[in-house]
Amino acid sequence: MDNKDKIIxxxxxxxxxxxxxSFLHELFAKKQKIVKAVDGISLxxxxxxxxxxxxxxxSGKTTLGxxxxxxxxxxxxxxxxxxxxxxxxxxxxxxxxxxxAQMIFQDPYQSLDPKSMIIDTVAEPLEVNNLLKxxxxxxxxxxxxxxxxxxxPAENFLYRYPYExxxxxxxxxxxxxxxxxxxxxxxxxxxVSMLDVSVRTGILKLLLELKNTRNLAFLFITHDLxxxxxxSDRIAIMxxxxxxxxxxxxxxxxxxxxxxxxxxxxxxPIPEVHRNRNRQxxxxxxxxxxxxxxxxxxxxxxxxxxxxxxxxxxxxxxxxENHNVACHLAAKEQ
Amino acid sequence: xxxxxxxxxxxxxxxxxxxxxxxDDVSLTLNxxxxxxxxxxxxCGKTTTxxxxxxxxxxxxxxxSGEILLEGKNLVEMNDREIKKIRWNDVSMxxxxxxxxxxxxxxxxxxxxxxxxxxxxxxxKEALKKTEELFSLVELEPKRISNYPHxxxxxxxxxxxxxxxxACNPKLVIGDEPTTALDVMVQAQILNLLYKLRQELNMGLILITHDLxxxxxxCxxxxxxxxxxxxxxxxxEDIFNRNRHPYTHKLLxxxxxxxxxxxxxxxxxxxxxxxxxxxxxxxxxxxCPYCEEICRVEAxxxxxxxxxxxxxxxxxxxxxxx
Numbered sequence: 167m168d169n170k171d172k173i174i175x176x177x178x179x180x181x182x183x184x185x186x187x188s189f190l191h192e193l194f195a196k197k198q199k200i201v202k203a204v205d206g207i208s209l210x211x212x213x214x215x216x217x218x219x220x221x222x223x224x225s226g227k228t229t230l231g232x233x234x235x236x237x238x239x240x241x242x243x244x245x246x247x248x249x250x251x252x253x254x255x256x257x258x259x260x261x262x263x264x265x266x267a268q269m270i271f272q273d274p275y276q277s278l279d280p281k282s283m284i285i286d287t288v289a290e291p292l293e294v295n296n297l298l299k300x301x302x303x304x305x306x307x308x309x310x311x312x313x314x315x316x317x318x319p320a321e322n323f324l325y326r327y328p329y330e331x332x333x334x335x336x337x338x339x340x341x342x343x344x345x346x347x348x349x350x351x352x353x354x355x356x357x358v359s360m361l362d363v364s365v366r367t368g369i370l371k372l373l374l375e376l377k378n379t380r381n382l383a384f385l386f387i388t389h390d391l392x393x394x395x396x397x398s399d400r401i402a403i404m405x406x407x408x409x410x411x412x413x414x415x416x417x418x419x420x421x422x423x424x425x426x427x428x429x430x431x432x433x434x435p436i437p438e439v440h441r442n443r444n445r446q447x448x449x450x451x452x453x454x455x456x457x458x459x460x461x462x463x464x465x466x467x468x469x470x471x472x473x474x475x476x477x478x479x480x481x482x483x484x485x486x487e488n489h490n491v492a493c494h495l496a497a498k499e500q
Numbered sequence: 501x502x503x504x505x506x507x508x509x510x511x512x513x514x515x516x517x518x519x520x521x522x523x524d525d526v527s528l529t530l531n532x533x534x535x536x537x538x539x540x541x542x543x544c545g546k547t548t549t550x551x552x553x554x555x556x557x558x559x560x561x562x563x564x565s566g567e568i569l570l571e572g573k574n575l576v577e578m579n580d581r582e583i584k585k586i587r588w589n590d591v592s593m594x595x596x597x598x599x600x601x602x603x604x605x606x607x608x609x610x611x612x613x614x615x616x617x618x619x620x621x622x623x624x625k626e627a628l629k630k631t632e633e634l635f636s637l638v639e640l641e642p643k644r645i646s647n648y649p650h651x652x653x654x655x656x657x658x659x660x661x662x663x664x665x666x667a668c669n670p671k672l673v674i675g676d677e678p679t680t681a682l683d684v685m686v687q688a689q690i691l692n693l694l695y696k697l698r699q700e701l702n703m704g705l706i707l708i709t710h711d712l713x714x715x716x717x718x719c720x721x722x723x724x725x726x727x728x729x730x731x732x733x734x735x736x737e738d739i740f741n742r743n744r745h746p747y748t749h750k751l752l753x754x755x756x757x758x759x760x761x762x763x764x765x766x767x768x769x770x771x772x773x774x775x776x777x778x779x780x781x782x783x784x785x786x787x788c789p790y791c792e793e794i795c796r797v798e799a800x801x802x803x804x805x806x807x808x809x810x811x812x813x814x815x816x817x818x819x820x821x822x
Contacts, residue, residue, distance in 0.1 A: 222685050223683045363710055363712075363751070364541055364750075367764060367765050367766065368767045389683050396756050396762065415762075434758055437755040445688065448685055449689075451655060451686065
């Protein structure tokens with residue numbers, strides 16, 4: 167991995183949101199309520215690599231993705247782009263960074279402006295950044311982006327509105343808009359979860375193709391482990407604002423060590439008949455992020471929790487060179 | 501006697517562009533305590549079939565012909581007053597977006613109690629007591645009946661919706677994509693809950709979904725729908741392991757299987773057809789890799805493979821090398 171270029175390096179990134187309470191409450195309360203959405207995450211993403219971020223709702227996946235692009239307020243830590251720290255206060259620098267780092271959103275029914283024609287939506291990034299000289303160039307670049315996103319011939323789509331397209335086509339339009347500036351890095355936030363199963367693989371194949379032809383790096387956010395396994399090089403499992411396990415995709419699926427990853431794996435629906443499969447359905451939901459459990463943050467739902475897990479927060483232990491896990495028990499097994 | 505029997509149901513929508521044949525000659529049976537998965541891509545008529553059962557079709561839709569027999573009584577012939585007695589007392593529904601199905605400015609317990617008072621003879625107080633029992637049945641804390649929907653998480657709202665569906669002890673529950681908007685872990689919890697409740701209460705369950713993979717552990721039977729028709733139906737084993745229709749096969753192979761080799765699943769080329777003027781012959785033929793001349797001209801009839809396993813395909817089983 168080291169021989170490839172790091173595109174994005176995150177160092178101990180934290181995103182905290184303060185919860186607004188009533189005036190009296192704030193006056194007399196001993197401490198303020200703070201949601202630690204992202205609680206100290208470090209992660210490197212290399213050129214031409216897809217890293218998946220997997221976790222339940224409320225684990226902070228989307229917030230982390232947004233924080234990398236400075237779309238969420240970063241409380242502490244830093245994001246480096248190609249080795250240089252992105253200064254979030256420098257507007258000019260931020261604008262250049264955002265040309266090179268893009269985002270694809272979950273819901274193509276909401277992310278496209280219903281009143282804009284496809285050409286206007288896709289070409290908008292060029293206009294915002296004053297990168298256009300002629301109208302012909304605008305059309306030419308839009309056509310290229312659309313065709314690269316699998317909407318060929320692009321002429322059939324340029325002057326249509328989102329409501330005329332299917333969900334899969336809309337998501338392709340959104341992807342075209344994100345690649346038109348030739349970025350180096352894209353955050354894809356659940357890009358297929360709103361789509362029909364039969365359309366999903368088409369979009370996944372497109373992302374893989376973009377990765378291979380353009381050497382793009384992706385952060386692929388999903389709650390579906392099997393999808394992440396299909397397209398990514400590495401998988402990071404996130405729980406309550408922290409990465410609890412990270413490693414090569416095959417290692418996570420075939421040889422995971424964290425009890426949470428194991429539970430996630432055991433409940434993955436698979437297209438087979440399997441009445442008696444050993445499912446570990448976790449009870450309850452992710453705890454309140456304003457009161458993160460002491461010690462290991464998974465201890466409230468972990469059936470193997472020891473005394474140590476309630477007092478001491480586990481640090482990353484290396485299973486293999488690229489496979490790390492934050493669990494007291496996994497470390498013990500060694 | 502079967503709990504539910506649908507015979508040659510046709511439900512059409514009249515819109516300005518023409519007649520949409522959303523459900524075109526669908527037949528199904530379901531026994532007490534049995535669960536049926538109704539599966540297919542978006543726009544195949546799954547939800548319309550479900551809405552036809554308790555006559556909740558929008559104004560443009562109407563049942564053109566066919567019978568829907570619930571314990572031998574034909575629901576299609578009933579007038580508004582009669583069907584109102586059936587709705588929720590005998591047939592209830594769990595809707596897709598639990599987030600949107602609850603009234604945001606009304607306590608959840610009150611919403612469920614209101615349903616009970618409307619359909620059964622009891623006071624509001626008794627209904628609230630029943631609601632508390634329902635809450636513990638779906639593994640929610642009974643005291644939370646006085647919460648508002650915004651105080652519930654997505655999974656809890658879906659549990660409340662299930663409680664509401666069970667409020668009047670229905671014989672048949674229809675779940676329209678009950679887990680689609682939920683997380684994988686919550687999805688597993690809800691599916692477990694439905695499986696458990698179905699056995700405890702001996703009710704029939706119809707699960708509508710586009711996700712075939714979740715049916716393997718929750719259903720007894722599966723019916724695969726395509727373009728308003730059922731193309732294959734059978735028990736879970738038949739559909740997963742001995743399927744004969746290429747569409748079933750393609751749907752199944754569009755899921756990744758983490759216990760097998762890591763390969764990108766095949767997408768099904770093209771999109772489901774326009775139901776105003778569906779293709780001649782077999783409706784799947786424009787997307788079918790095994791299409792022959794006969795498929796373009798003649799609609800395939802249902803072929804009986806064995807007891808309970810049927811398929812409609814001229815080339816039945818060709819994808820399995822048969």
